[in-house]
Amino acid sequence: MARKLSTRKRPDRDVHMIREQLKIEEGIFDTRTMMCLWRMFNHSVVTRLDFVLKTGKEADVYIADAGEKAQGSEYVILKIFRIETSSFPKRMDYIIGDPRFGKVKSSVHEVVNTWCKKEYGNLKAAEIAGVHAPRPYYFKGNVLAMEFIGVGGKPAKTLKETELDEPQQTLDLILADIKKLYAAELVHGDISEYNVLMERDVPYLIDFGQAVVLNHPRAQEFLERDVRNILGYFSRRYNITKDEDKVIDEITGR
Ligand SMILES: Nc1ncnc2c1ncn2[C@@H]1O[C@H](COP(=O)(O)OP(=O)(O)OP(=O)(O)O)[C@@H](O)[C@H]1O
Numbered sequence: 520m521a522r523k524l525s526t527r528k529r530p531d532r533d534v535h536m537i538r539e540q541l542k543i544e545e546g547i548f549d550t551r552t553m554m555c556l557w558r559m560f561n562h563s564v565v566t567r568l569d570f571v572l573k574t575g576k577e578a579d580v581y582i583a584d585a586g587e588k589a590q591g592s593e594y595v596i597l598k599i600f601r602i603e604t605s606s607f608p609k610r611m612d613y614i615i616g617d618p619r620f621g622k623v624k625s626s627v628h629e630v631v632n633t634w635c636k637k638e639y640g641n642l643k644a645a646e647i648a649g650v651h652a653p654r655p656y657y658f659k660g661n662v663l664a665m666e667f668i669g670v671g672g673k674p675a676k677t678l679k680e681t682e683l684d685e686p687q688q689t690l691d692l693i694l695a696d697i698k699k700l701y702a703a704e705l706v707h708g709d710i711s712e713y714n715v716l717m718e719r720d721v722p723y724l725i726d727f728g729q730a731v732v733l734n735h736p737r738a739q740e741f742l743e744r745d746v747r748n749i750l751g752y753f754s755r756r757y758n759i760t761k762d763e764d765k766v767i768d769e770i771t772g773r
């Protein structure tokens with residue numbers, strides 16, 4: 520039997536508006552995703568979907584108007600993981616071996632939901648560690664709601680799209696955040712000029728789906744790759760060189 524959407528606690532006009540909006544999005548979202556989006560409206564995480572910011576192979580990123588659960592922000596980012604994606608099986612590498620996700624069912628939507636939950640958990644850990652990263656608000660199924668990084672409704676640009684005034688300072692801030700994450704027993708695993716957003720000269724790390732805990736068998740390898748990627752970028756673009764081994768020792772406290 521189809522589940523009836525709960526309309527409790529909402530004035531009729533609101534419910535009507537949400538229904539109308541979800542109708543507009545019908546054909547874009549599958550039924551499962553629609554139910555998760557409905558939950559976001561119903562829990563006052565968002566009040567309106569504005570527009571798609573970026574469509575990708577694995578996820579689409581939307582800007583939405585914030586509801587009262589979004590802690591005083593004006594906008595919320597909704598990252599909607601695609602169920603029909605061919606590249607998720609390879610992501611099992613990051614899930615298997617992470618004790619937080621012992622048993623993962625093998626259906627595609629379960630893997631996608633686990634990925635979404637994992638990104639939420641990783642962002643939560645980053646928040647607690649004091650890392651510059653979007654604050655996570657809520658997740659349901661394949662939909663993740665998080666803090667909008669940007670100024671005055673304008674989304675922040677990636678590190679790659681930004682010409683830095685103080686590249687040395689920016690690099691130091693990124694390395695300091697990698698160190699804070701490491702102290703919180705987490706390795707990002709996909710740090711690059713594409714997964715850092717610049718908001719008012721402060722770098723924010725994003726895209727935490729693949730981050731792993733330190734006792735993951737490949738955590739050290741992922742940390743070394745993160746450091747190599749970011750040092751490589753600053754060396755190529757800004758001619759700043761740092762010794763990779765020393766940086767890793769500094770992060771790990773060896
Ligand atoms: N919290 C945020 N605030 C503002 N913009 C964001 C936020 N999260 C993501 N974006 C935008 O959406 C893009 C894609 O986000 P993200 O990297 O998390 O997803 P992805 O699936 O890995 O996409 P890609 O494959 O392009 O890296 C980012 O490059 C950025 O432009």
Ligand SMILES: [Mg+2]
Pocket residue numbers: 713714726
């Ligand atoms: Mg990304």
